[in-house]
Amino acid sequence: MFETPKPLSRRRFLGACVAAGASLVGRRAPAADPARDPAADETKALVAITLDLEMSRNFPTWDQTEWDYEKGNLNAETKRYAREACRRVKKHGGVLHCFAVGRVFEQPDVDWLKEIVQEGHPVGNHTYDHVFVKATKPEEIQFRFRRAPWLIEGKTPREAIAENIRLTTAAMKSRLGVGPAGFRTPGGFANGLEDRADVRQLLLDLGFDWVSSKYPAHPVGEPGKEPGREVIEGIVKAQEAAQPFVYPGGLVEVPMSPISDIGAFRNGRWKLDWFLKAIRQGVEWAVDNRAVFDFLGHPSCLYVPSSDPEFRAIELICDLVKKAGDRAALVDLTTIARRAKLRQGEQPK
Numbered sequence: 001m002f003e004t005p006k007p008l009s010r011r012r013f014l015g016a017c018v019a020a021g022a023s024l025v026g027r028r029a030p031a032a033d034p035a036r037d038p039a040a041d042e043t044k045a046l047v048a049i050t051l052d053l054e055m056s057r058n059f060p061t062w063d064q065t066e067w068d069y070e071k072g073n074l075n076a077e078t079k080r081y082a083r084e085a086c087r088r089v090k091k092h093g094g095v096l097h098c099f100a101v102g103r104v105f106e107q108p109d110v111d112w113l114k115e116i117v118q119e120g121h122p123v124g125n126h127t128y129d130h131v132f133v134k135a136t137k138p139e140e141i142q143f144r145f146r147r148a149p150w151l152i153e154g155k156t157p158r159e160a161i162a163e164n165i166r167l168t169t170a171a172m173k174s175r176l177g178v179g180p181a182g183f184r185t186p187g188g189f190a191n192g193l194e195d196r197a198d199v200r201q202l203l204l205d206l207g208f209d210w211v212s213s214k215y216p217a218h219p220v221g222e223p224g225k226e227p228g229r230e231v232i233e234g235i236v237k238a239q240e241a242a243q244p245f246v247y248p249g250g251l252v253e254v255p256m257s258p259i260s261d262i263g264a265f266r267n268g269r270w271k272l273d274w275f276l277k278a279i280r281q282g283v284e285w286a287v288d289n290r291a292v293f294d295f296l297g298h299p300s301c302l303y304v305p306s307s308d309p310e311f312r313a314i315e316l317i318c319d320l321v322k323k324a325g326d327r328a329a330l331v332d333l334t335t336i337a338r339r340a341k342l343r344q345g346e347q348p349k
């Protein structure tokens with residue numbers, strides 16, 4: 001019930017049709033097989049666990065902000081947490097979708113990430129320096145380029161952003177031997193990339209067919225205070241706005257599902273139990289509605305003792321999926337993107 005079967009590739013599919021003497025001319029390709037592909041099985045909720053591999057300001061201590069300039073300089077605890085989280089999800093029969101900033105690949109040792117890839121966990125592109133992809137002025141792109149503007153001198157913001165994405169793909173290929181599995185924008189946007197057809201086109205041009213950029217607005221309550229009923233209900237309500245869809249032009253959006261670890265532990269200054277309560281209700285809503293839940297965590301935030309050092313959120317999500325039986329599947333974001341495409345009646349690549 002937890003396996004994520006590979007759909008028949010287009011080539012193999014075409015091969016099978018030719019072998020059966022079928023003609024595709026003037027005919028629509030049949031839909032993917034729900035028995036083999038959870039993306040095509042609308043009786044199933046799709047649940048993903050994702051981790052952004054980057055350092056986070058205010059962690060492990062509140063005064064830590066230098067990470068803003070060194071997002072990819074992962075410390076040992078962060079790497080250890082990511083590694084162990086992947087192991088745990090795999091034990092539950094699923095995969096964990098990671099997104100890495102390119103600067104990670106400047107670190108001397110990336111064996112831990114190679115192991116993650118070898119175990120079958122996809123790794124997506126999160127830009128090289130954690131740049132703001134909607135920036136229209138050089139000073140908006142990223143802290144590093146404010147301190148060291150010569151690094152992007154002579155480039156328009158669009159050129160600097162495109163290079164930041166392209167370099168990450170090149171670094172991944174060079175050090176992991178694989179290209180990126182999708183793209184996630186640094187920072188989430190309540191409206192995704194709805195307002196930026198140019199950024200959507202840039203991503204398509206760079207070879208991506210889906211993006212994870214939308215993080216719906218939701219209440220979080222007063223910092224440090226236990227979220228009341230309205231806050232939890234508001235977070236559950238926001239799940240409706242966190243469902244995948246296709247933008248005009250063809251790029252697929254796979255939103256992040258509130259509440260993220262940063263939203264809870266930094267913005268809300270929540271306790272772990274409050275976080276787990278919100279996550280549980282979000283996943284249960286997705287299961288009940290055969291919808292999508294896309295958990296967003298950051299190992300650099302989660303490993304901290306006051307966050308979730310014992311992987312309770314990840315274990316909870318895996319348990320909820322298991323409990324749902326054949327009503328839910330633990331999947332990666334590429335599978336969720338495929339569901340959005342299948343719904344549009346498009347044969348996915």
Ligand SMILES: [Zn+2]
Nearest residue numbers: 052054186187
């Ligand atoms: Zn990020």
